[in-house]
Amino acid sequence: MLALSRDKVREVDRVAMDEYSIPGIVLMENAGRNASEAIVRLFGSISDQDVVVVVGHGNNGGDGLVIARYLELAGAKVRVVLAASSQRFRGDSLTNLDIINRSGIDQVCLAGAAAERWQNALSSATCVIDAILGTGATGAAKGDTEVAIESILRRMETNPRPKIISIDVPSGFDCDRGAPCGPCVCADETLTFVASKEGFKTSDAEHYTGRIHVLDIGVPQVVRNRFGL
Secondary structure: OOEEOHHHHHHHHHHHHHOOOOOHHHHHHHHHHHHHHHHHHHHOOOOOOEEEEEEOOOHHHHHHHHHHHHHHHOOOEEEEEEOOOHHHOOHHHHHHHHHHHHHOOEEEEOOOOOHHHHHHHHOOOOEEEEEOOOOOOOOOOOHHHHHHHHHHHHHOOOOOOOEEEEEOOOOOEEOOOOEEOOOOOOOOEEEEEOOEEHHHHOOOHHHHHOEEEEEOOOOOHHHHHHOOO
C-alpha cells in the first residue's frame, strides 16, 4: 500500500485547492461524509450507538464536526466534545462549528475542565471518535489536548469499553516517525484520507492505529497520478 509523508499530504491538499480550485471546505466535507459512511458500515446499524466526537480546533477537528452531523443524520445519538475553546477555531473548522451550533447537536466545551468532567462526558459512549490531532501535529500533546487524549485512554479501561475510531491518525501519533510523541490514542480503527501514512508501516504502529481504512476526499485523479496514487 502506497504511503505518504506529512509533507506530501499537505502538498496533495495544496495542489487540489490551489491548482484545481477545490475549496478546502469541500475536501473537509468529503472527508467527513466518507468517514461517517465508513463508521456506519463498521457498526452495520448506527441507530443504537451513543457516539461522542472529541474534536480539536484544527482541520482534523473540522472533519470530526462534519462526521458528527452525518452520524446524526444516520440515526446515531451524537455528542460533540470540544477539546479547545471555540475562540481557537478558524477557517473551515470554524464554519463547521457554526453549523453544529445552529443545528442543535448536543455539544460541550471541556477546555480547561478537570479530568472528572471529561470522564462524565465520555461515560455513556459506545463509540468515541478521536478527531483531536491530525497529520500536521508534531511533538507531545500539551494542555487541553493532552487531557483529552488521556481521558480517552482512561475511558478505554472501564466497562463496557467503547469502540475507538481515530480520524486520519490517532491523536498523539507521529505519522512520519511511526511512534507516539507522548500520550497517544490507541484506536480500534483509523480512517485515514487519500493514502496510508509513512508511519503506519512501523512494526508497532498497529497497536495505535488498529485497522487502517483509506478513504477518498474527492482529490482529482490527475492529482493522485502526480503523487503516484
